[in-house]
Amino acid sequence: MAFKLPIPLVSLLTIIIIITTSSAATAAAAQDKNPSFIYNGFRSANLSLDGIAQFTSNGLLKLTNETKQQIGHAFYPEPIPFKNNNSNSSTANGTVFSFSTTFVFSIRSEFQSILSGHGIAFVIAPTRGLPGARPSQYLGLFNESNLGNETNHVFAVELDTIESHEFFDINDNHVGIDINSLKSEISYPAGYYGDHFVNLTLISGRPMQVWVEYDGLEKRTDVTLAPINIPKPRLPLLSLSRDLSSVLNDAMYVGFSSSTGSVLVSHYILGWSFKINGQAQELNLSQLPKLPRVGPKKRSKFLTIGLPVICVSLILAAVSGVVYVIRRKRKFAEELEDWELDYGPHRFRYKDLYIATKGFREKELLGSGGFGRVYRGTLPKSKIEIAVKKISHESRQGMKEFVAEIVSIGRLRHRNLVQLLGYCRRKGELLLVYDYMPNGSLDKYLYNQPKVTLNWRQRYGVIKGVALGLLYLHEEWEQVVIHRDVKASNVLLDGELNGRLGDFGLARLYDHGTDPQTTHVVGTLGYLAPEHSRTGKATTSADVFSFGAFLLEVACGRRPIERQEPEENLILVDCVFDFWNRGELLEARDPNLGTEYVAEELELVLKLGLLCSHSDPTARPSMRQVVQILERDVALPVISALGLSASGITYQEGFDDFAVSYSSSMGFTRPSSVAESLLSGGR
Template sequence: MHSFTTSFLFEMTSLYEHYGSTPGSDGVAFVISSTNKFLNDSLLPGPYLGLFNMSNRSSASRNILAIELGTIMNPKLNDIDDNHVAININSLISVNYHTAGFYTPDGGFQSVRLNMEQVFQLWVDYDGKAQQLNVTLGFPGSPKPKYPLLSNTLNLSSLLPSELFVGFSASTSTLSTRHFILGWSFKTNGEASQLNYSAFVEGYFNFIDLACYQAAGNTKESDWEMNCGPPSFTYKDLVSATGGFKDKMLLGKGGFGRVYKGFLPASKQNVAIKRISPESKQGTKEFASEVTILGHVRHRSLVRLLGYCRHKHELLLVYDYMPNGSLDKYLHGQDKPALGWSQRFCIIKSVASGLFYLHEEWEHVVIHRDIKSSNVLLDDAMNGRLGDFGLARLHDHGVDAHTTRIAGTFGYIAPELARLGKATKAADVFAFGVFMREVTCGRRPVEVNACGEPQVLADHVINAWQDGSIMDSRDPRLEDCVAQEVEMVLKLGLLCSHPSPKVRPGTRLVMRYLENVATLPDFPLNFFNADPANDEVYDQFVASVAAATISLSGGR
C-alpha cells in the first residue's frame, strides 16, 4: 500500500456540559475501507459506530482500518477509559490505544477532554516502506506535536487493496451530542495540505450566512441542520418551557424580537429564550455569529448560550437565565434601586475580565463590537455578564480583522470605526471606556442638557475635571464610595476612549489598573485631546509601567 498523510479538524460537543456533567457519545472514527457498502441492516449504531455488527468483526469482503475517537468506556470492547484515541483493525477491540492528549517537547504528557466543545486536530501518517502508522493529536493553529500519541508497525498492504475508500463514521447513541468535521486534507505519497483554521473560520461565517439565508426560504429543515449544525432544542420543548410564549413569561422586547423566561424540566433549569421574528433587525448573519462564537467561548463573565432552535421562519436562541435583567435598567430606569459603588465597581471589573478573555485569552480574538450597558446582564449575585454577540467577529491572534462595515450603537462607536468601519480591539476598548463612565456617572453616553442640546458624557466628565473636581461628574446617588477608585475609573474611562486608538490601553493593562496591580499615570487634562504628540507621551508611560511590573514580579 502507498504511503499517505491526512489531517482533519474536529469538534465533539455535549449538551450536558451546560448542566455540570459531561457524558460522552460513542464517538467518531476516521475510516479507511476496502468498500463503501455500509448501508445494510447487519451493521449497528451505538458502540459499533455503523462499522460492525454484534460479532464485532468485519465481513470477509470488508477490511477496515479505523482511528477511533471514543468518549464512552465500554468494558466489552476493552476500552481503557471514556476519553481515548485508538487504532482498530477489523474490530473495535483496539490494537493500540491511549488516553486523549499529546506529548510536549520535553516528553511530558498533556491530557485533553475530547467532548468539551474544543476544536482539535488529528494527524494520521503512514509510511508504506517502513510500514509505520503514527497518530498525533493537537490543536489547530499550533505546531504539530513532535511525538505521536500512537505508533504501530502495520502492513496495510496485506489488509487493504490498492483501491480503497476514505471517510468518517460516528454515533451519538441516545445522548444529546454533536460531532463536527471542520476541515480535512488527505494525500497519498506526500504531505497533505496544511489546514488553515483561520481561513476556515472566516469562510465559515460567509458560508453559514449564505446557508442560513437559503434556509429562510423554502428549504427543508434538514438542509438547515446540514448547513448550520443540528439544533439543541426542539420548538416543542421551547413552547412548553414558556407556556406557549405567554405574555407573563416575557422578559423584554426590541428590534430583534422578544425574550421570554422558560423552564426546562429535563435539566430543572430556568433559561432565557430569544425569539427572533422574521421582521427582526437581527438577521441570519447575526444569528449565525452568535451561535458560532457564544456557543464556544466559556467564561464566568460572559452569558452562556445553551443552544438554538429553528421553526419555520423563526430563529430561537436559548441562554442562561439572568434573574436581575440588564444593567441599563438599574442605571437609567426609575423602577430599580440604585446600585452602590462596590456593586458598580465589581460589574466594571467583571466585564473587563470577560473582554480580556475575548481579546487575549481565548484561542481566537473576538471583537464584540457592541459593548454597552443594555448588553450587560446581571445574575442572581448581581455579577455582570457580557452578552449579545450578534455583531461579534473573530480572527486569529496576530492577524488584523477584515470587517469593513460600521456596527455598534451610537455613543459607543470609536471615531476611527466611524471613518473606516474596521473592527479592532481598540474599538472595543473605546466602547468599554464609554461603558465605565456610564456606570460611574449614571448617565447615558449622549444626553440632552437643560438647553435642549446634546451633551456627550466625556465632555461632562472633562468639564467637571476642568472645574476642579472630576468627582463631581459621578452619579449623585453614589454617596458612600471610595473616591480614589471612582476617580481612577473616570480617568481610565477617558483614556480607553481617547480619540487616538494608539493611546488606548489593551485589556491586559486595563485589568492591571482595575485590580490595582499597576497605577494609572497622572495624565494632564490636555492629554485627552486628539493630538498625535500624545501617542509618544503615552508610550513613555506604558514603558515605565511595564518596567515597574517586571521589577515587582522578580523579572519573571
Template sequence: MSRKLTFFLLLLLLASQNHVLAQHDDLFFQGFNRVRNNMSLNGAAKIKKNGLLSLTNDSHSILGHAFYSHPIKFKNSSNGKAFSFSSAFVFAVVPKYPNLGGHGLAFTLSTSCDLPGAFPRQYLGLLNRTVDGGFSGHIFAVEFDTHRDYDFFDINDNHVGVNINSMVSNKSVPAAYFLLDSEKKELNLTSGKPIQAWVDYDSVKNQLEVRLSPFSTKPIYPILSIDIDLSKILNDSMYVGFSSSTGLLTSTHYVLGWSFSVNGEAKSFSISSLPSLPGTKNLWVLVVCVSVASTFVIISGIATSLYLVRKIKDGDMIEGWELQVGPNRFSYQELRKATGGFREKELLGFGGFGKVYKGTLPNSDTPIAVKRFCHESRQGLREFSTEITSIGRLRHKNLVRLLGWSRRGGELLLVYDYMPNGSLDKYIFEKPKSILKWEQRFKIVKDVASGLLYLHEEWEQTVIHRDIKAGNVLLDSELNGRLGDFGLAKLYERGSNPITTKVVGTLGYMAPELTKTGKPTTSSDVFAFGALLLEVVCGRRPIEPRALPEELILVDWVWDKWKSGAILDVVDPRLNGEFDEIEAVLLLKLGLMCSNYVPKARPLMRKIVRYLEGEVALPELIAAPDVYDGENADAKTDSGDECKDHTYFYPLSS
C-alpha cells in the first residue's frame, strides 16, 4: 500500500470518528426541503412541502424543536476560548388572534438537540419550572417573545432578549429595527410577515449583537448589544437551532431560511426568494379569484353582513383596551366549546355574580374554570377590566391564577386554573365530602397566609382582597390552599390611604370598622383571616343561626372558652381528638388576635406568617380592662396597649 493511500485512509478514519468538521461550520438553508435529513425535529416541528419550517401550529401548550442534527465545534481546544459565530434567519409569527401572540421562539445553542423535560408556554420549550439553568448549565438563547410573563420580568409582550441558562433575560429590548439613516422603528413580531434576524458574537470583543429588519438588508446598528464571554457557557461542541412554544394563546412560528457561520459572517437572505407563508397568493391567482368573485358580489355582500351581525352578537370585536392587558383573551365560542355549551353538568358553583363551569380547552387537555357573569351582575365593565389588567398579573403558588377572559356584548367571562378539589367550605361545614385531617388543615391555613402576605406586602401594589372566607379558598389536586375570587379586590399604591368605598363582603367576615369608615384595609383582610382560622379549627361558620345563643357568634364563643380554660372544647369533634394540641391552641389564639375589635391590635400578615412558622412566640392574650368605641380604642392601643409580651383583646360585643 502506497504512503499516499495510507495517508488518505488515515484521514478518512479520523473523519469518521470525529463528525465535528469545518464543513459543518457554515450553513445556508434557503428553505429546508433539501436538508430534511440534516435537521433534527421533535415536538410539533415539521418541514412543509414547500420547504417552510414550522416549529408550532395553532394547538395549545405545545413546543417544537428544530436543530441541525450534527454538533458544531465552538471552542478553541488549545485555550478554551469560544469562537466567534454569526447567524441570519428569516422567521414569521402568525398568531391565531391578531396581535395576541403565544408565546415565541428562540435561536438556541444547546448540548442537546431535543431539550428533554422542557416545558411549553412561557418556557419556550427551553427549560422547565424546576430546572432553572438545566441541561448541564449550557443553554444560550436569543428569544423573540410575544407574551409578557411577569414571573420572568419580561418588559412587554413584544421583545427580544438574551438568555443564559434561565428564562430571565440577561438583557432585553422592545422589538425594533434601524433604517439606514439610523432612525429607529418599532417592529411587531406578531405581524404574520417575514422578519429577518441577525445574531453575531465577537469572541475578541466578548460582545453579542442582535439586529432585526422586515427587509433583506442587514441594518448597520443593532437593537441589542451585550458584553458577555460565552467561553464559560458553551461546550467544545454544541447543537444549533430553534425552539418555540404556544400556551393558551397560540401562534404558528415559521422559519423560512437560515444561515450560520463560525469565525465568519452569516449570509443574509433575499426574503422574496424564500418559501411563501401559507395564505400568500401569486398575483395571477389573485386576479383570477377577484374576477370570479365579482360575479357573486351581491351574494358575498349579504353573507358578509350576516357574518358581521353574528360577530357583533357574539362580542368578539376586540376593543383597544383589551390589547393592552396581560392575560389571554379567548373567543366566546372557544369557551363555549370548552364547557360543552355551559351545560349544567359542568357547573361547579354559583353566586350573586353568576356561575362557574368546568371546562377543557379545545385541542388541549388543560382543565379550566370559567366564571360567567350574568347580565344582572353588579360587576360592570370597569371592575372587569381592572381585574384582568391588574389582578391578572398576580403570580403566587397560593393564589388561583387568572388565565384569561372573554366578552360577548354585556356578558363577561373569566378563565382560571381549575382546582379539582373545590372550595374549602365543602370540607369543614355541615356534611363535608370528606374530613380533612389536622395536618391538612394546618397546611391550608399556612398556604392562605402566604398568599395574603404576597398581596399585602410583596407585590408591586398593595392588594386588599375584601372577601376572604372558606368558600374562596380553593384546593388543588394535592390539597394545597389557594386564595381565589378577586372580584371585590382593591389595589393601592404602597403607603397610600385607601379611599372610602361601598361596604362589601360576607357577613361574619367583615371587620366592624368597615360599617363606620367604609375604607377597606389590610387590617380588615386580617379580620376575615381570623374568622377563617377559627372556622378551620372549629368546623363551624363565623355565625351559626342554629347554634345555642351563647355559641351564635363563633369568635365570642371561642373567647369565652379561652377565658374559662376550656379552649380545646371548640375543636371540630369530627377530628375525633386526632389533632396537635399545641398547633390547635396556636391557631385559636391567633384567630382571636386577628378578630380583635380594635384594628390596630391585629397583627400584620408578615407577623402572622412568622407565628405560623414558629419563628416567634405569640404574645399573651389578655382581656381588655375596659371597653372603648372604635376611635378611642385605637388611641388607647397607640398609647401602649399592644406590648411585646401581651396584647389586649376587645371582643366584638364591644
C-alpha cells in the first residue's frame, strides 16, 4: 500500500524546494559577479581556440607553430562582466570593475635571440576570435581598415618583438598598452626594476611572467614583467592613467592573440590566472608544464663513460676522411674578413644557400638580368622559402661600405617592401637573400601575352603599395634610402597579389638633411632621370622619375622603351603624351584591361605618370605628394596649365639594357623652357 502525503504537506514541500533552488541560483549568480579562474597548465582546459592555436600533449598552450603568415587565438569561453550590469546604467557610462591577471609566457624564434617574427598580446575584446584580424604586424588583433576605430572596444598588452615604424614602435623588444590600435598608448623596452633596471630579451626562449592590473577607482593600468624565478617587482614597467569605461563593454572576452610573419616563431603560454575585483590567484610555478628542449640532449652516463673510446674512433674516422673534408671545404669556401664579424647575424653560410637552391640548379632559376641571376630556395633547417640573387663583385673596392649598407637595408620593415634577410660572399660573388614572393614579379603579368592578367583594381592596389613603400624609404625610415631601380620587374607580388618593392642591390643610403654623394650612374634605360646622368647623385627625385615610368608601364602594359622596325624605338612617355595632346588619354591604356576599369583612376595614373616624368626634378612631386594624390587627399595639378609639349632626346646605340653609364657625348637636346622640358629626358 503506497503512502500518500496530505495535499497541504505536498504544497509546503514544493514551496520549500522552489525557495531552496532560488537561493542556490542566487548564490551562484552572486559568485559570478566577481568571476575568477586559474590554469596551472592546460591539460584539461576548456579554452576556445582558433587559427593555429593548440594544446600540446604536456599541457602547454601553443598559440603559433612553424607556419608563416598565420594567426593563433585562445579565449576564455564565457564572457566576463566588466561593468555593473544595472539596467539604470548605460554601457558607455558604466564604471569598469578593477581586474587583475597574471600569466607565464615564452617566445622562441628559429634564430634564437637574433631575429624574431611578431609578438604576443593579452587581449580583452567584445568577441572571441577577432574576425577579420590580420597576421604579421597586426598581431591577430586588427586589420588595415579597422585600425584605430573606437568601435573596436579592444584593450591589449603587447609583447612586441618587431619594430614596426608604421605603428611608431620604440624598438623590436618592448611592452606596450594598446587601445583600439597598435599605436601603443604607452610602451617601454622589456625589463624589470630591481635594485636597478634590468633588460630582458623577449625572444630569449626563457619563461617570463606578466602581471596586468587595472584599478577601477584610480583608473590606472599597471603592467609588470619579470623572469619566472623572480618575485613580482615592486615597481611596474608601465603605468597608464586612462579610464577604460568607454573602451570596455558590460561583458567582454579575455584571452591571447599572436601571429607569424616571415620568420617562424613559437609562442607559448604556460599558466594563466584572472580575477574581477581582486588580486588574481598566484600561479603554482612548480606545476607549470615544461617547455620543449632546445639544443642537444644531455649525454647519458653510458656516453660519458665511453667517451674516450668514442673519441678515439672519431679521430680514426677523421683521418680516413681528410681528403673528403678538404674537397668539401674548397667547394663551399667563402670570403670572411675581420670587419664582417660584426654582421654575423646577417650573414648566411654559402653551404646553406647551396643546399637551399639544390646547387643553384637551372630548375630553381626565377629570373636573370644585367645585375645577376635569382634562384628560389628553401633553407634546410628553418624551411623558410627564400630568393637568392647572385651578383658578380670581382672588385674589392668599396665592398665594406656596400655590405654595411646591405645590412642596414635588412633592417627595413614595411608591408610593401620585400624583406632583405642577409648576404654571403664567395669567390667573386655576392649573394643577397630575400623573402620569397610566390606570385613572382609584376612584369610577367603585363607583357608577352600572359595567361593571367591583373585587373584594374589589382593594378591600382599595386601602384599605391609601391608608392607607400617608396614614401617609407624616402621619409619615414631613420635614413634616406634611394632605391635607384624602380620598375615592374623589381615589384614582386605576395600570396595576395599585394605589390612589394624589392631588389635593393643598387640602393644607396644617406642621413636626413644631408646631400647625397656622387656615385656611378647605374639603373635601367627608360627609368633613369636625366639629371642623374649629369650629376651622378642618386636623389629622391630620381626615384620619382623612375616611379613615373613605372606608372605608365602598369597602366599601358608596355615597357618605357620598345624596339620598333625599322631601327626606331617607341618611347612610352611620348606615346602617352600624344594621346593626351589629342584628348584621347584613356586610349593609351593596356588593351588587356578591356572595359573593366575605373576611368577616373586610370586617367589620374596616366597624368601622374606624365607629371613624375618631368625632366626638371623641381617640377616633380615628392612621394608624399604622390601618395596623397593617389589617396585623393590632394588634387592632381592641372597638366594643361604646365604648357606641355613633347621634345626629344637623342640616343646612342650600344647601351647595356640594365647598367647604363651616361656621358656628355650622349647628345641631349636642350629644351628652350621648363614647360618644353617635360618628358624630354631619361627615356
